[in-house]
Amino acid sequence: MKVVLRHPRREVVVEGPSIVRDLLAHLDIVPESVLVIRGNELLTRSDKVEDDDTIELRPVISGGM
Amino acid sequence: MNCRVCKQRAAVEIRRHNAAFCPDHFVEHVQRQVARTIHDYEMFGPDDRLLLGVSGGKDSLALWDILTGLGYAVDGVYLHLGIGEYSSESLILTEQFAAERDLALRVVDLPVDYGFSIPQAAATQGRSACSVCGLSKRYLLNDAAAGYDALVMGHNLDDEAATLLGNVLKWNTEYLGRQAPVLPAVEGLARKVKPLIRVAERETAAYAVLRGIEYEVEECPMVAGNTINRLKERMSVLEANSPGVKQQFLFGFFERGAGHFEVGEKTELGSCRSCGSPTTGDVCAFCRVRDRATHPLEVRES
Numbered sequence: 622m623k624v625v626l627r628h629p630r631r632e633v634v635v636e637g638p639s640i641v642r643d644l645l646a647h648l649d650i651v652p653e654s655v656l657v658i659r660g661n662e663l664l665t666r667s668d669k670v671e672d673d674d675t676i677e678l679r680p681v682i683s684g685g686m
Numbered sequence: 687m688n689c690r691v692c693k694q695r696a697a698v699e700i701r702r703h704n705a706a707f708c709p710d711h712f713v714e715h716v717q718r719q720v721a722r723t724i725h726d727y728e729m730f731g732p733d734d735r736l737l738l739g740v741s742g743g744k745d746s747l748a749l750w751d752i753l754t755g756l757g758y759a760v761d762g763v764y765l766h767l768g769i770g771e772y773s774s775e776s777l778i779l780t781e782q783f784a785a786e787r788d789l790a791l792r793v794v795d796l797p798v799d800y801g802f803s804i805p806q807a808a809a810t811q812g813r814s815a816c817s818v819c820g821l822s823k824r825y826l827l828n829d830a831a832a833g834y835d836a837l838v839m840g841h842n843l844d845d846e847a848a849t850l851l852g853n854v855l856k857w858n859t860e861y862l863g864r865q866a867p868v869l870p871a872v873e874g875l876a877r878k879v880k881p882l883i884r885v886a887e888r889e890t891a892a893y894a895v896l897r898g899i900e901y902e903v904e905e906c907p908m909v910a911g912n913t914i915n916r917l918k919e920r921m922s923v924l925e926a927n928s929p930g931v932k933q934q935f936l937f938g939f940f941e942r943g944a945g946h947f948e949v950g951e952k953t954e955l956g957s958c959r960s961c962g963s964p965t966t967g968d969v970c971a972f973c974r975v976r977d978r979a980t981h982p983l984e985v986r987e988s
Contacts, residue, residue: 627903627904628904628905629904630904651922651923651926652926653701653888653922653925653926654888654919654922656888656891656892656895658895662697663697663698663709663892663895663896664697665687665696665697665698665699665706666687666699667687668687679891679895679903680903680905681887681888681891682844682887682905682915682918682919683743683744683891683901683902683903683904683905
């Protein structure tokens with residue numbers, strides 16, 4: 622599957638299918654630090670992602686303060 | 687994972703509440719949290735004139751959406767800080783949001799109205815860019831809030847918890863004495879309120895996505911290495927291991943800690959010789975920053 626990362630924006634390919642929690646662990650990303658977005662929907666840790674999905678891992682820290 | 691309310695497929699899990707919600711019930715949950723905060727801390731009433739500081743980021747746009755949804759009339763003020771494309775994009779997103787909802791938005795343009803940008807100011811000061819930016823924003827927002835009953839800020843649970851941790855680590859007792867959900871008006875300084883303090887950063891981002899709000903996803907290019915963001919990253923690891931720890935830390939402080947740090951003697955505020963705004967010195971910090979940024983050589987020579 623295609624995984625879109627931010628800060629800066631880039632893409633990596635990860636073999637699927639997978640479960641969101643395993644995908645995040647594979648990429649060494651703390652679940653609390655990102656939203657997992659597929660199209661118009663938000664996914665939770667237990668959702669399944671397929672090999673042909675495009676997933677955005679959007680950091681929840683953005684902007685300044 | 688299913689919604690706590692309707693048992694449909696969940697979109698957002700909130701581990702500290704041991705709950706998950708579908709999109710509709712998550713939006714309702716966030717709105718209820720904000721309504722409860724406004725009520726519990728007596729932040730404002732339905733007839734108050736409210737001004738929201740809007741940055742084009744998820745927190746301020748989500749809060750504008752929540753407050754208008756709760757029936758409050760809220761104007762917005764956007765500060766154009768002159769940070770290249772980042773400022774331009776954030777302004778476009780803010781203007782689109784306001785235009786689509788027919789909301790009143792005022793734009794204060796730092797380079798046009800005051801003759802300098804944050805990058806220019808940061809290059810001429812002995813302070814970090816975030817410090818210069820923070821004091822400029824406080825000054826400009828306070829100025830814009832004249833005539834309003836309250837200045838509404840989009841600081842979320844993570845912002846406040848990280849600020850608190852930073853102040854505890856350095857035992858900044860004066861700042862600890864001033865950290866509160868409501869800062870009352872004092873002479874020349876607007877009343878400030880923070881209705882998002884019960885909503886975590888991840889939840890305001892999720893709210894914005896689920897409500898179809900387009901916001902600035904990128905980080906400010908000047909924020910790299912920012913202390914607050916580093917503290918937030920550390921706290922998100924603690925939160926992952928102990929869900930709820932951030933909320934317990936912040937609200938425990940409000941309920942049982944803050945009283946120990948109350949500001950004792952009131953600092954006498956005078957008027958800035960240059961702009962007339964309240965200050966403890968002869969010239970306020972913003973005017974000193976502006977003078978150095980716009981006349982760097984003259985100030986260094988004097």
